[in-house]
Amino acid sequence: MAYKVMGITAGRKNSNSEILLKEALTVCEAQGADVTMINLRDFHILDCTGCTACTKAMSQGKHIGCTLDGKDDKKKIMDAMLAQDAVIFSVPTYDLMPASAYLTFAHRSLSYETSFLETIGAIEHKDRVAGLISVGGSTRAWQSMALEGLQATMFTTDMKVVDMMLATRVPAPAQCLLDDKLMARARTLGEHIMQAVATPAEERGWLGEEDMGWCPNCHSNALVLGEMQWDGLHYPIECQVCGAGGTLEKTEDGKWKFVIQKDGLLKDRTTVAGRAKHLEEIAQTQGGFFSDPEKIKLVQERKAAYAAKTFKGID
Numbered sequence: 331m332a333y334k335v336m337g338i339t340a341g342r343k344n345s346n347s348e349i350l351l352k353e354a355l356t357v358c359e360a361q362g363a364d365v366t367m368i369n370l371r372d373f374h375i376l377d378c379t380g381c382t383a384c385t386k387a388m389s390q391g392k393h394i395g396c397t398l399d400g401k402d403d404k405k406k407i408m409d410a411m412l413a414q415d416a417v418i419f420s421v422p423t424y425d426l427m428p429a430s431a432y433l434t435f436a437h438r439s440l441s442y443e444t445s446f447l448e449t450i451g452a453i454e455h456k457d458r459v460a461g462l463i464s465v466g467g468s469t470r471a472w473q474s475m476a477l478e479g480l481q482a483t484m485f486t487t488d489m490k491v492v493d494m495m496l497a498t499r500v501p502a503p504a505q506c507l508l509d510d511k512l513m514a515r516a517r518t519l520g521e522h523i524m525q526a527v528a529t530p531a532e533e534r535g536w537l538g539e540e541d542m543g544w545c546p547n548c549h550s551n552a553l554v555l556g557e558m559q560w561d562g563l564h565y566p567i568e569c570q571v572c573g574a575g576g577t578l579e580k581t582e583d584g585k586w587k588f589v590i591q592k593d594g595l596l597k598d599r600t601t602v603a604g605r606a607k608h609l610e611e612i613a614q615t616q617g618g619f620f621s622d623p624e625k626i627k628l629v630q631e632r633k634a635a636y637a638a639k640t641f642k643g644i645d
Contacts, residue, residue, distance in 0.1 A: 332363055333415045333416065333524070333527045334366070335365050335414060335416045336417045337354070337365070337368070337420065338418070338419050338420075339351050339370070339421065340370040340421050340422070341371075341421065341429070341465065347420040347463065348420070349506055350420055350497055350516040351516075352367070354517065354520035357517050357520030363524065363527075366414075373407060374402045375402055375403060375404055375434050375438065376398050376401060378437050385446075385612050388450060389612045395441055399441075408487075412456070415527045416458060416461070416524075417461075418520070418523060419432070421465070423473045426473060426474050426476065427475045427479045428476060432480075436486075437483075443605070444456075445485075445602040445603075445605035445608075445609070446606065455488075457488075457531035458487075458489050459492050459523060460491050461493045461522065461523050462484075463516065464496050465500060466500070467499065467500065468501075470496060473498065478551065480494070485599040490534060492526040493522040493523070494542075494549070495515050500512070544569070544587075545569040545571065547600065548574070550569060550570065550571035552570035553569060553578075555567065556568045559597075561610075563597070565594060567588060569588070574588075574595055574598060576594045577589055
């Protein structure tokens with residue numbers, strides 16, 4: 331049975347993001363994959379309303395889905411995406427980050443949080459892999475949160491990122507076609523996707539550039555100073571993307587590297603168990619509020635003044 335590979339883009343038609351995606355998918359198709367591709371711009375996706383109905387239910391062991399299901403195309407896309415063995419995402423960079431058309435789609439995925447749904451027994455686990463392509467007109471300097479932004483949307487639906495690439499200095503429509511190395515890199519990403527799906531899930535690992543990024547766990551290029559977490563856990567330095575914790579150490583050649591400490595992967599967002607820890611946090615913070623009538627009453631009393639306060643708007 332052929333592996334199922336889906337491509338999802340959110341860029342201009344027949345331009346850089348779509349072309350690089352097609353180049354990668356062509357490799358997958360040539361190796362026998364059943365390939366599907368969509369551009370999110372062809373679909374109607376509503377913004378998440380922030381109602382928290384999905385997480386409130388999941389923290390209580392229930393699965394109710396999204397309150398917007400049936401009102402747009404999100405569920406139709408998710409039903410197809412979650413049935414895949416692999417997904418390749420190719421998204422243009424706007425203001426250092428992934429384009430809003432993609433983020434609008436991705437931010438609606440909380441009601442599909444696989445680790446939460448698996449924890450409460452609503453769904454069975456399925457292993458999937460992903461490849462990421464970020465595309466922009468400048469170097470990393472103006473795409474500094476592009477790949478990291480895409481990575482941060484992979485955990486919710488349990489996509490194991492095995493390769494990712496940053497396409498730089500291609501501002502004009504379809505300009506990537508003039509860069510043979512860039513096109514070859516997209517083909518390599520397609521090859522890595524097929525290599526990963528053909529590898530037993532427990533043996534799958536990173537197939538991209540070995541020294542990519544600061545974090546040896548997820549290969550992101552973003553670290554932050556650690557702060558005390560809700561349950562008292564503290565790391566001096568954290569990976570902004572996967573949540574790995576550790577310290578910075580100087581190597582013999584005078585360079586710095588991020589070293590993950592012994593318990594540094596306790597809340598590793600690339601794993602089901604690590605993400606499930608967040609469900610405990612939601613149950614404690616959100617659940618602690620909704621289960622306390624006095625807190626709810628006090629908030630309603632204090633909120634009245636803010637509801638009554640208005641300012642002039644614009645025409």
